[in-house]
Amino acid sequence: MRIVFAGTPAFAVPALRALVEDPKRRPVAVLTQPDRGAGRGRQVRFGPVKQLAVDAGIDVLQPRSLKNEEAQAELAGYRPDLLVTAAYGLLLPPDVLEMPAHGCWNLHASLLPRWRGASPINQAILAGDEETGISLMQMDAGLDTGPVILRRATSIGPEETAGELHDRLAEMAGEILVEGLDCLDDGSLPTARSQDEALATHAPLIDKGDARLDWNRPAEELARMVRAYHPWPIAFGEIEGNTWRIHRARAGEGSAPPGEVLDDRAPEVLAVGCGRGVLEILELQGPGRKPVGARDWFNARRGRR
Template sequence: MRILFAGTPGFALPSLDAVADSGHELVGVMTQPDRPAGRGRHLQASPIKQRALELGMPVLQPETLRARHGEDEIRALRPDLAVVAAYGLLLPGWMLSLPAQGCINVHASLLPRWRGAAPIARAILAGDSLTGITLMRMARGLDTGDILAQEATAIGPGETAGELHDRLAGLGGGMLPAMLDALARGEVAGRVQDEAAATHARRLDKAEAALDWRQSAVSLSRAVRAFNPWPVAHGGLDGERVRVWRAEAIGGAAEADPGTVVAADAAGIDVATGNGQLRITELQWPGRRRLPAAEVARGRPLVGKRFE
């Protein structure tokens, strides 16, 4: 098959590599336009564009696919199949029907649970014990197409969104070769998603990362994991916004108002919550490097202070 790949962030790299290394022909790569990044706000190519150039592939970067933008370039590649992984734009009807074999998507959840932009973080926030990768045939609508294959994996008790992201990216790339061969042989039959079981993984918002200490320690620990590496959970302390990179719920009620530091020692910084205590083990003050909480506890008097 002649395969067109569409993706943008690092999550899509294992999938692009899997297509490139398969026995099929990678004919081109679509990715988001270069965006300003870093302190200098210089234009930066996406990870997928950088890898595509290394592979010597034609790169297409349409600003939009509406009104058939980029259609002539895409048609000129004559794809039999499009493989999509975290591309960032919804494919319009003309694009979905262009390849004879259609378009398949590598999605980081066990559909129909967590359709949408942030399935990894939403799974952690919800306390899910399992997630996985779904290979689906794309259709009009957000992640609504037929399921072609799924593989589940357990979410580790302390696993962050960044760590889970990397594992799922590799899992998705590992599932693709067999799927491509099966599609080429015409041996794949999809199954319709159960609409009644669908949930929506809305895009993350920076405002969500402000920790509400009235919540339970369990909920707060999930938030810390879900927002690592972005947008990073935080709380106000001594008039500064302190980023909380790692934390865990510990047992025992604290006789203090939520947000109050009740202990700070080699184990970490223990904070009272609405139910239980949150032990912070890694944090960061503005303009400074990330530090183990034990190191902070040795250098600052924290007990009795309160996070806002």
């Protein structure tokens, strides 16, 4: 089996590692997006998938697009039997989809057709979903629209953040990929099932502005936002005239005007009034500062008065 793997961020690393550690399935090449600058100096750094591929001695291809003939010819030179993608970030054109003998598989972090798109983990938490999972699908020309080969579900913890769920699903992606390849090897691969378009929901790219907390909204929604936008871009809101990033919070009972701090739970909890209920903030961060607990916030508040 000549496998080409396509992925870019940390989510794709467990799946690639599963292939690298199996001599029969070691990829002949890895596709990943071009290097980008990071940090204040915009120093160019390898992405997580590229770093693993380089460490493993696997050829790395980094085309800006797979639509041009040169990039397609380079890929075709590896004579792939199967192309596996996981958070690659680039759409595969029809010529690439038809290139491998077994087509192209994609590992997607949701139970398709729910949450197609770029932010399925975040959207599942924002919506209050009780479960999510990994879908192994046969790719077609659409965005996460292809028939599903295998699915594996998992419950979402009541306090689980997007970062924590991301890490669990990444490991699950590696496991379901191995399961799919085992089935392909022994001829037991399930027939891929078409998705029900009537059940499709979409998970668009996240913008930093999406993480702004509006205290007029219910506390339950704001608590989900805090979890869904952690560790990026991190929810933020205005408290007593200053903007704070909120790292940990939960919905609580009680009432107060939206945005007003309740002193009856100080100093263990910083409770802020919402449209319904209160948001109990356990950890927050001011501009240019380290995250602090509610007690430290109240101590600093006394110093400001």
